[in-house]
Amino acid sequence: MNEKKQLRIAIQKSGRLYDDSIRMLRECGIELNNGLQRLKAEAYNFPLEVFFLRDDDIPEYVAGGVADIGIVGENVLVETQADVQTVQRLGFGKCRLCIAIPKGKKYSGVEDFEGKRIATTYVNVLEQFLKKRKVKAEIHEISGSVEIAPGIGLADAICDIVSSGSTLFTNGLKEVETVMKSEAVLIANKNLKSADMKIIERLLFRIQAVQQAKRNKYVLLNAPNDKLDLITAMIPGMKSPTILPLAKKGWSSVHSVIEEDRFWEIIEELKKLGAQGILVVPIEKMVV
Ligand code: ATP
Ligand code: ZN
16 A cells, blocks of 8 residues: 555635635745646645645545645535534635625615525525524525626525625625625545644644734834833733843843734834834744
């Protein structure tokens, strides 16, 4: 028997998840020998083989063991109901699945859809949503250009992916319900061997270091020594801030890490405490 040394990952061949999936691998230090063949690629510095597939097929291929892991939108995962495990949320491919109706129509609640026709590609997701709300509607499965369905009299409403809402707007529709929020996730086969699990753990370690880095900034500032305690308490960093004396007496340079989410709030406080010359630098990788 061949001993498998590589983990097989399925990613979208082309489309909205392709660029971000490749970028994520690159940020994890994984370089692909993309070659001329676009069906498969190998990483030459990590035990990974990449299969390029249609996103709709990825959950089933991972469930069936054709690939060990895959990157797919949660919307597709829920729709296909594939028996896989989600191992990591990836923070890209963010969108939502919404129900939209013609702009001019009045809307008073989800019960309005009772007995109405809704066109969608996401039959299962929509069915689950309506069932939970005890609404019985007629679901029409269509595979593309869902947004034109009401305009041509095919449906009273649509359920489709929205990111900015501009496609809805140009088709004379307005969003009335959010059915699910979605982002790209890393899924894995449920029966992986321990050798595969080890490679996944290495990959997850890198993905998390990249995600952590994106959520944080490196900050350098000058602080009057009599305010050092207060300032360092504001920016505790990973273990504790670095404090270096400045050539100018009575002042120190403080280096630390702060979270992007609280960034402005913290900077304002630091300024109030007398911090000066604040520099903020992006972090590429962060291992806590
Ligand atoms: P494929 O040819 O692989 O079947 P597709 O046309 O079904 O591709 P894409 O439009 O490329 O799919 O979208 C892939 C995934 O990207 C979606 O399932 C969704 O999770 C995510 N996504 C993020 N933003 C958007 C958006 N604005 N519109 C559509 N999908 C989006
Ligand atoms: Zn698709």
